[in-house]
Amino acid sequence: MAALASREGDWSTAPVSPVVGEERLRAEFYLLLAHLLARPPSAELLAHLASLDGDASPLGTALGGLAQAARATTPEAVSTEFDVLFIGLGEGELLPYGSHYLSGFLHDKPLALLRGDLARLEVASAENNPEPEDHVAALCEVMAGLIVGAFGGGPGLDEQRAMFSAHLGSWMQHFFADLETARSADFYKRVGALGRVFIAIEAEAFTLA
Amino acid sequence: MDDNETKRGLGRREFLRRAGLGAGAAGVATIAAAAIGPDAIAAERPKDGGYAETEHVKRYYATLARF
Numbered sequence: 001m002a003a004l005a006s007r008e009g010d011w012s013t014a015p016v017s018p019v020v021g022e023e024r025l026r027a028e029f030y031l032l033l034a035h036l037l038a039r040p041p042s043a044e045l046l047a048h049l050a051s052l053d054g055d056a057s058p059l060g061t062a063l064g065g066l067a068q069a070a071r072a073t074t075p076e077a078v079s080t081e082f083d084v085l086f087i088g089l090g091e092g093e094l095l096p097y098g099s100h101y102l103s104g105f106l107h108d109k110p111l112a113l114l115r116g117d118l119a120r121l122e123v124a125s126a127e128n129n130p131e132p133e134d135h136v137a138a139l140c141e142v143m144a145g146l147i148v149g150a151f152g153g154g155p156g157l158d159e160q161r162a163m164f165s166a167h168l169g170s171w172m173q174h175f176f177a178d179l180e181t182a183r184s185a186d187f188y189k190r191v192g193a194l195g196r197v198f199i200a201i202e203a204e205a206f207t208l209a
Numbered sequence: 210m211d212d213n214e215t216k217r218g219l220g221r222r223e224f225l226r227r228a229g230l231g232a233g234a235a236g237v238a239t240i241a242a243a244a245i246g247p248d249a250i251a252a253e254r255p256k257d258g259g260y261a262e263t264e265h266v267k268r269y270y271a272t273l274a275r276f
Binding site for chain 2: 021022023024025026028029032045048049051052053054055057058059060061062063197201204205208209
């Protein structure tokens with residue numbers, strides 16, 4: 001495996017990940033979803049989303065919907081929406097954690113199992129972070145990292161499939177469907193639709209490899 | 210890669226392309242580079258045989274830390 005850019009490295013001259021084409025785009029979609037679910041989009045990101053074109057494919061249709069929603073909102077409105085959905089007064093409208101969806105409780109056994117698998121992959125959270133690893137954004141970033149081989153050792157599709165099956169596939173579509181129909185969601189309905197379609201594609205694609 | 214693996218790989222690629230992970234979605238890649246950050250997919254190798262703290266996971270957590 002080719003080396004990836006280090007933290008200190010200059011990305012513009014760093015070796016490019018050997019992962020290209022459809023597989024690379026999978027990582028980009030995971031990162032986009034992770035970014036949108038960890039924080040509200042900046043004005044710059046919203047403008048980029050607004051400039052995207054959809055197409056007739058399932059993902060292209062969802063992407064076109066997201067672009068349309070980005071054109072129809074403002075950074076301030078999306079930021080307010082994000083707070084109501086995910087932060088709220090003590091608790092947001094949605095709880096974007098695998099353990100909540102899988103066991104009905106936060107910080108329950110599914111999180112412990114995930115932590116075991118992350119330790120095996122030598123992935124750890126940064127210090128002073130209060131969010132558990134089963135946050136939807138964290139899991140999307142882990143998948144992106146596995147796809148591009150960012151965690152060293154170069155795990156391939158088998159490792160991705162194992163992570164997806166154990167920690168994403170069984171609940172993330174439900175979460176995105178909830179986001180798609182959340183009472184307080186507007187722009188984020190389209191994020192939910194994109195995520196739901198993308199995770200369904202992922203689940204199917206893993207059966208073909 | 211034997212013939213069966215090659216066929217499965219082609220089936221997966223074809224499926225992904227038809228689902229939308231093709232040229233039409235390439236604009237998403239420019240977002241990661243332009244708006245999320247050029248080092249969105251950057252990595253740091255494990256140190257001392259311990260846990261790796263990848264740049265993008267760390268960035269994510271650093272942002273979430275404001276909660």
